[in-house]
Amino acid sequence: MGVTGFEFATATRIVYGAGRLAEAPEAVKALGAHRVLLVTGRDARRAAPLREGLGRLGLETRAFAVAGEPTVALVREGCALARAERCDAVVALGGGSALDAGKAIAALVPHGGEPLDFLEVVGRGQALTHPALPFVAIPTTAGTGSEVTRNAVLGVPESQVKASLRGPQLLPRLAIVDPALLEGAPPAVLASSGLDALSQLIEPWLSARANPLTDALAREGIRRSVRSLRRAVLETPDAAAREDLALASLLGGLCLANAGLGAVHGFAAPLGGMFDAPHGAVCAALLPACLEVNLRALRSRAPDHPSLARFEELAGLLTGRAGASAEDGITWVRELCAALRVPGLKHYGLTETDVPRLVLKARAASSMKANPLPLTDEELTEIVRRSC
Secondary structure, rough: OOOOOOOOOOOOOOEEEOOOOHHHHHHHHHHHHOOOOOOOOOHHHHHHHHHHHHHHOOOEEEEEEEEOOHHHHHHHHHHHHHHHHOOOEEEEEEEEEHHHHHHHHHHHHHHHOOHHHHHOOOOOOHHHOOOOEEEEEEEOOOOOOHHHEEEEEEHHHHHHHEEEOOOOOOOOOOEOOOOHHHHOOOHHHHHHHHHHHHHHHHHHOOOOOOOHHHHHHHHHHHHHHHHHHHHHHHHHOOHHHHHHHHHHHHHHHHHHHHHHHOOHHHHHHHHHHHHOOHHHHHHHHHHHHHHHHHHHHHHHHEEEEEEEEHHHHHHHHOOOOOOOOOHHHHHHHHHHHHHOOOOOHHOOOOHHHHHHHHHHHHOOOOOHHHHHOOOOOHHHHHHHHHOO
């Protein structure tokens, strides 16, 4: 089959390896920084060695903690602090929330504008036109791949939705992926983030916008996730497992940024806005039903669709068995979610009366555009009910 045109964009520089965090201070200084906004997760103490290293090189830092998933109001606050302190670079060390907040702040400060001016779906969706402040992303979890994506997801509580700032300006100048930072992560965090990473490998693999580069990365990421995720969560993760999870997350970020996602993330964005639900766990709850409904829809409405063959290859990657059927692959995913004790959507407060509104919001989500084929409202409703 011929290859249609595609684009591949990512962070200017990616540094991977255990212990590579030590290189961050020199790398930040090399970007021309003098005053750094240091964005962290809830516990800013994890960033203390980095802050000390920046200080030894003469760089001033101003800390900004992100206690939960970032909102428009929080990013507005971070932009105000960065401007008041005359910060000329942003470094984020933390999970996906800290990284998304840092990306958004770095992109918005030069515009001097309101986040809603540039936000998709519920904002005005204006294009970001000015270069961002130099931004360095250092993930401490292995799930979102935010260190290599060109969007930042922000919550808009008044609209009960999450939406993205999007544009090439959000790509970090440097991503440092150090698997040693996963040491000591609680099993629940490894499970939620690891299943998010797996879904961000599977959805681009099946995406309507898949391309040869993302295919190669997805294959490698899926193999690593398969061999290490269950072991890392249910046993004590060793260095090899941490390396696999960190690489699977990085590869998933590269895939989603360049091939798109699908129905799993189409639902996850509005669910995260409607309920206090962790993103990775929501993706895991949705993944089996999304795969089942997509497979059936392809077979009934698009029997010649290339994604059908991809379902078969995916099954082989997941199960490790040549000749595994698409159903075998979906069963493997469902059994993994059960082993890792993934709760259904009703655990987060979803009721039957919420379903029509959720389906309406999911249909408008940007991630839904890359689903292998458009799903009907009846099919979307079935996914939600089967994921409860």
